[in-house]
Amino acid sequence: MPATETKTEEPKTPAPGTGHQGQTFLVGDDVYIRAIEPGDSAYGQSWIRSILPRSTKRYEKWIKEEVAKAKRQATYIILRKTDDVAVGSITTRRWDPITQVTPWVDPLYGERGQRWLAQALGMAIPWLVDEQHRPIVTVLVAADQKAVSDQLNEIGAYETVRFREMLRAWGGRVDLVQFEYLNRHWVDRLGDPRQTPLERSGTGEPRPVPAPVTVDGEPPANAVKVGQRVYLRPIEKKDAAWIARWSRQETETFWDAGRWIYSTQGFAAHETDLQKKEPQTSVHFAVCLRENDELIGTMGLDGIDYVHGFAETGSAIARPEYRGGGYGSEAKHLLFDYAFNTLNLHALQSFVIFPNTRSAAALRKQGYKEAGRLHWDFASFGKFENFICFDLLASDWRQMPRADFPAVEKEFHP
Numbered sequence: 468m469p470a471t472e473t474k475t476e477e478p479k480t481p482a483p484g485t486g487h488q489g490q491t492f493l494v495g496d497d498v499y500i501r502a503i504e505p506g507d508s509a510y511g512q513s514w515i516r517s518i519l520p521r522s523t524k525r526y527e528k529w530i531k532e533e534v535a536k537a538k539r540q541a542t543y544i545i546l547r548k549t550d551d552v553a554v555g556s557i558t559t560r561r562w563d564p565i566t567q568v569t570p571w572v573d574p575l576y577g578e579r580g581q582r583w584l585a586q587a588l589g590m591a592i593p594w595l596v597d598e599q600h601r602p603i604v605t606v607l608v609a610a611d612q613k614a615v616s617d618q619l620n621e622i623g624a625y626e627t628v629r630f631r632e633m634l635r636a637w638g639g640r641v642d643l644v645q646f647e648y649l650n651r652h653w654v655d656r657l658g659d660p661r662q663t664p665l666e667r668s669g670t671g672e673p674r675p676v677p678a679p680v681t682v683d684g685e686p687p688a689n690a691v692k693v694g695q696r697v698y699l700r701p702i703e704k705k706d707a708a709w710i711a712r713w714s715r716q717e718t719e720t721f722w723d724a725g726r727w728i729y730s731t732q733g734f735a736a737h738e739t740d741l742q743k744k745e746p747q748t749s750v751h752f753a754v755c756l757r758e759n760d761e762l763i764g765t766m767g768l769d770g771i772d773y774v775h776g777f778a779e780t781g782s783a784i785a786r787p788e789y790r791g792g793g794y795g796s797e798a799k800h801l802l803f804d805y806a807f808n809t810l811n812l813h814a815l816q817s818f819v820i821f822p823n824t825r826s827a828a829a830l831r832k833q834g835y836k837e838a839g840r841l842h843w844d845f846a847s848f849g850k851f852e853n854f855i856c857f858d859l860l861a862s863d864w865r866q867m868p869r870a871d872f873p874a875v876e877k878e879f880h881p
């Protein structure tokens with residue numbers, strides 16, 4: 468603190484180019500990192516990760532209201548040392564044991580900006596892990612951010628997942644790469660998670676895509692996509708009571724971090740909120756049997772990115788007696804038809820915990836390819852458990868062999 472200020476006064480705005488002086492850490496050769504301050508709204512368009520133009524007033528409000536309220540999330544600004552201009556940001560989201568870092572730099576700075584971002588990450592990640600003792604930090608970067616990837620490799624982070632062609636760039640597509648940085652003290656104690664063997668079940672073989680169904684007569688009420696045995700329709704309020712009831716009758720504990728109990732009101736409110744969002748970034752369907760319209764589960768897309776054309780798929784056949792009989796896979800191909808032919812998405816991703824070998828087998832059977840592993844994502848039986856990541860491109864799916872009916876591979880009587 469300069470000698471002219473006392474502790475009871477507000478610190479004065481530093482003269483341009485002196486903002487980093489006195490800061491004892493997170494200061495590099497060209498950039499430094501600090502928390503957000505009210506005046507940073509002036510450069511909001513530069514450092515806030517948004518492709519939409521917003522006014523300074525809007526950014527001011529965002530800083531005051533949303534940033535202040537954010538839980539388990541922090542945004543740090545990357546500033547240029549020479550003039551204290553905010554050029555980018557690093558956002559951290561924490562769900563123990565993982566801390567996810569989202570880096571951003573104003574694309575207008577081109578290669579210079581990438582170097583600044585690399586420098587900032589080279590300081591921030593070791594600070595979060597080695598000083599703040601987070602067990603693991605993950606960072607997602609586009610594969611063409613070479614300066615950033617080089618810097619991540621240099622500090623000891625490593626590429627762990629590569630989602631093919633997930634991002635649109637310059638009229639083409641680039642891969643989305645996930646890096647991890649492990650805390651060596653946790654590795655000493657728990658072992659290197661990269662050595663954890665992956666159990667498998669199922670054949671691992673992709674199967675032909677079921678042939679499209681032509682509906683004779685009337686399609687099922689409100690159906691969006693119709694298959695041979697199942698169809699997809701929007702989730703209705705009335706479904707919530709069934710989902711809540713079946714969650715209480717769940718018999719399997721291995722496919723998630725233990726069993727969940729849903730409340731009728733909670734499920735209904737959540738699904739209603741998703742349908743109200745503009746643009747709708749989650750689309751969930753009810754999976755119903757054609758023979759009697761019975762609801763057997765839900766399936767959908769989350770985190771839909773309409774700019775880059777990708778989303779994450781998720782499915783849950785709510786009734787154990789219908790699992791392992793191909794209903795989930797049949798419904799999934801209807802979802803692919805929706806994702807690739809209705810929304811025109813380019814790629815899908817999916818995440819499965821290691822113990823859920825059935826879901827991984829089903830994804831392989833449906834045509835997904837393994838994209839890598841995410842380590843130490845949640846706690847399980849005294850250790851941290853890992854995820855396998857999968858991706859599926861629209862072109863993969865279009866090139867898969869198509870089945871002639873009957874699409875049902877084996878007799879299955881729940």
Ligand SMILES: CC(C)(COP(=O)(O)OP(=O)(O)OC[C@H]1O[C@@H](n2cnc3c(N)ncnc32)[C@H](O)[C@@H]1OP(=O)(O)O)[C@@H](O)C(=O)NCCC(=O)NCCS
Pocket residue numbers: 668669670671672722764782783784785789790791792793794795796797818819820823824825826828829832
């Ligand atoms: C995951 C799910 C949607 C898959 O749908 P499904 O209709 O059961 O899948 P399928 O029957 O088409 O394929 C299952 C595959 O797993 C294998 N499998 C079946 N039962 C299994 C079991 N109990 N344990 C391990 N593998 C099993 C099958 O052999 C098959 O693979 P293969 O045909 O290559 O041999 C469904 O099982 C489900 O809802 N499970 C509970 C919720 C869940 O795990 N959701 C996904 C979270 S990532």
